[in-house]
Amino acid sequence: MQSPEQLRVELRRAGIANAAIDAAWPQWWSSEAEGSLSATAELTFTVARRLGLSPRALLEGEARFVWRDETKFKHLTSAMTEEQAALSSFGRAVGGALMQGVPSVQHQRFASHEIRESILASSPVVDADSLLVVCWGLGIPVAQLRVFPLNAKRMHAMSVGIDDRAAILLARSESYLAPTAFTVAHELAHIMLGHVDGGEAVVDMEDPLQSADDGDDEEAAADEYALELLTGQSNPSVVADTERFSASQLADAVMAQGPQLQIDPGVLALCAGHATQKWDKAYGALKIIPPGNQDVSSYINELVHREVDWASVADDVQDYLYAVLGIADADV
Secondary structure, eight states, X not given: OOOHHHHXXXXXXXXXXXXXXXXXXXXXXXXXXXXXXXXXXXHHHHXXXXXXXXXXXXXXXXXXXXXXXXXXXXXXXXXXXXXHHHHHHHHHHHHHHHXXXXXXXXXXXXXXXXXXXXXXXXXXXXXXXXXXXXHHHTTOOEEEOSXXXXXXXXXXXXXXXXXXXXXXXXXXOOSSHHHHHHHHHHHHHHXXXXXXXXXXXXXXXXOTTTSOOOOOHHHHHHXXXXXXXXXXXXXXXXXXXXXXXXXXXXXXXXXXXXXXXXXXXXXXHHHHHXXXXXXXXXXXXXXXXXXXXXXXXXXXXXXXXXXXXXXXXXXXXXXXXXXXXXXXXXXX
């Protein structure tokens, strides 16, 4: 059996970031436990479970990721096989940990227009706030990762299927709610369209809103579902009445037209950015459109610590989630 020092060396050799190793290291471990063979074995099992590694292989000195073949990577560019395995296994481990504290809801599939109509019955537009409420209501936790398994972040977001349940993990930290609304809608689409059935997972390596069409049918279907959910149309047509426009002009236009169309103004600005490829103007408009710049990551994880039933989560799993999501003990 490896010593704790040897275990850390092997994990780093496998490409796992120090921050992820620290998060996976249990709080109960102490220098006094080093002399205990059973404590060292429990340490190895705990770290393996939290990082999605094979416990038996890790006991034998090899960091081998458990999950890979069950994960579909979208907009994949230069990530190596082992990096893919790390992302997949880590995501499944975090998703499974979250589900311990979320009541199981009978799995149902809803069409995009059904969810949109349900939201619009009590809200003027479909936005990030209302989408997050819907996800949690459906038993689908949505969390912002603060710790990543690799030194370089190599994914945008991930939808994880475990048994007949699912979770959404966001990797990219956003400063505005509108891009988060599209990402959550896109990942929810993967779940509702059955792309993670049978315990599969989908990893969007790049932002699907700004990624070029690569002929992936599942991605195209998820985009259409997300857009119909957010705007009422699977392929909204946004036409500027002038070839050149400023960020402030775009902000004024979408704030005037968005409520009339029952579309969140920030989402409408992103649709204009996609149609014209003038992303600088779109994001410039987001600075002006209320609520403007926000710490979206903290907002999302505040929902996590309010919605999760922490009494149903094992203490050691709580510690792990606090570390991975950046939640202080005092917050819970």
